Amino acid sequence: MPAYSSNASLADVAQRLGAARRVAIFTHAKPDGDALGSTLALARALRLRHIEATPVYLPPWSSRFDAIVDGTPVLHMPADPAAAAAWLDRPELTTADTFAVLDTGSWSQLSHVRPLLEPRAAQCVIVDHHAHGDESIASVRHIDVRAASACELVAEVCRLILGAGAMRELPVSVAEPLYLGVATDTGWFRYSNTKPATLRLAADLIDAGVDHNRLYRRIEQSDSPRRLLLTQRALASLEYLAADRAAIMSITQRDVAECKATQDELGGLTDLPQSVGSVRAVAVLTEVEPALSKVSFRSKAADAGQRVIDVNQLAQQFGGGGHVHAAGAKIALPLAEARRKVADALAQAVSA
Ligand SMILES: [Mn+2]
Numbered sequence: 001m002p003a004y005s006s007n008a009s010l011a012d013v014a015q016r017l018g019a020a021r022r023v024a025i026f027t028h029a030k031p032d033g034d035a036l037g038s039t040l041a042l043a044r045a046l047r048l049r050h051i052e053a054t055p056v057y058l059p060p061w062s063s064r065f066d067a068i069v070d071g072t073p074v075l076h077m078p079a080d081p082a083a084a085a086a087w088l089d090r091p092e093l094t095t096a097d098t099f100a101v102l103d104t105g106s107w108s109q110l111s112h113v114r115p116l117l118e119p120r121a122a123q124c125v126i127v128d129h130h131a132h133g134d135e136s137i138a139s140v141r142h143i144d145v146r147a148a149s150a151c152e153l154v155a156e157v158c159r160l161i162l163g164a165g166a167m168r169e170l171p172v173s174v175a176e177p178l179y180l181g182v183a184t185d186t187g188w189f190r191y192s193n194t195k196p197a198t199l200r201l202a203a204d205l206i207d208a209g210v211d212h213n214r215l216y217r218r219i220e221q222s223d224s225p226r227r228l229l230l231t232q233r234a235l236a237s238l239e240y241l242a243a244d245r246a247a248i249m250s251i252t253q254r255d256v257a258e259c260k261a262t263q264d265e266l267g268g269l270t271d272l273p274q275s276v277g278s279v280r281a282v283a284v285l286t287e288v289e290p291a292l293s294k295v296s297f298r299s300k301a302a303d304a305g306q307r308v309i310d311v312n313q314l315a316q317q318f319g320g321g322g323h324v325h326a327a328g329a330k331i332a333l334p335l336a337e338a339r340r341k342v343a344d345a346l347a348q349a350v351s352a
Contacts (some may be wrong), residue, residue: 004134018049028110084112085112088325127157179205183202191301269284293331297346318331
């Protein structure tokens with residue numbers, strides 16, 4: 001695995017971005033709350049300093065985030081690869097003097113914008129909390145795997161850019177997306193990555209005026225009726241492995257079609273099997289195409305005397321990656337075959 005580490009402080013990053021004139025901000029494909037929150041907070045902080053900053057989102061986009069974006073200028077890249085390639089010629093992108101990549105540092109997550117970013121590495125800044133990535137993307141990098149979310153790091157960058165004495169002095173327009181990332185990447189403060197500093201930052205952001213329950217309703221309580229039907233299909237496919245120590249589920253394209261669901265309604269299904277006491281790790285597969293499947297892995301933190309189940313390692317066996325307790329991969333196999341291979345690897349991981 002090539003090296004992926006910091007060569008700059010958050011103050012260096014803030015100084016670099018604060019000196020820019022026009023900034024294009026990128027994050028991983030299929031943005032989650034942390035990806036959206038970190039990019040939106042940075043764009044709003046820079047705009048308050050009269051720097052033209054534009055977040056760019058790679059599909060698929062979750063419509064529940066529209067209420068969070070709330071009029072801030074953002075760009076959505078077209079899903080069609082040919083259209084996406086032509087789209088990269090937009091002046092907002094080609095005339096930017098600085099590029100920021102947040103909550104990822106991996107070409108595999110940025111493949112559609114690689115032709116734009118690769119020749120501009122000298123003008124590019126990464127702020128990330130993932131364990132693996134490609135240093136070649138950016139000449140300025142701040143990578144901290146101890147951070148529970150990219151927003152924990154970007155909060156400090158925003159504070160410095162705005163010259164705020166404390167986080168609770170941030171404008172609410174910046175504090176709100178930061179809170180979104182801090183909350184969602186910690187499973188609303190339930191996951192093992194939640195630290196005292198995470199909760200202190202969240203408290204400061206609420207002091208800054210964030211309506212945390214409104215955010216919770218927008219993000220966690222806004223599913224369509226179809227989504228619960230899809231959950232029913234996933235549960236119908238549930239199987240326990242290795243004496244109930246792991247659980248696996250899968251969703252077919254037919255399930256998605258029959259429930260009239262959309263791609264962005266597939267996330268979060270990994271939470272359900274983790275409600276079972278004996279289950280230590282979970283895999284959920286989705287059929288992307290007849291010969292392409294996607295798998296999401298989750299594992300619970302180890303209790304005293306238990307071995308850590310590293311799903312990042314498990315995902316790497318399938319050409320993917322992520323974090324110790326949350327990772328994923330794309331597998332070029334039909335769903336049934338992918339499910340058998342994942343089941344074997346998962347059973348071994350929780351038994352070994
Ligand atoms: Mn993140």
